[in-house]
Amino acid sequence: QVQLVESGGGLVQPGGSLRLSCAASVRNLNLYNMAWYRQAPGKRRELVAQITRDGRLNIADSVKGRFTISRDDAENTVYLQMNSLKPEDTAIYYCYASFLGPEYWGQGTQVTVSS
16 A cells, blocks of 8 residues: 655645645656645645646646645655645645556645745
């Protein structure tokens, strides 16, 4: 079973920055497509950013220009760099991995943007 563990969430003021990390317990992370999703109370889970195993990026319009996703396959880690945070970014952020159909999710990490 693939295990994904997120870290780096917390409380930050508007305009601040956070970097989320997703540590994956896999031997061949280069084979996986990776992504970050988020879900705010009362809202549907939405894709924030994804990065394919080939390194192609897809960033949601709502965070484009502020967030970026990256991966370090040698360290089995995926990152979400979040800059210029807004209150509407408040949500639980989930790491996601997929390989040949099966999907895996982390437990989530809370990001709260508030003054």
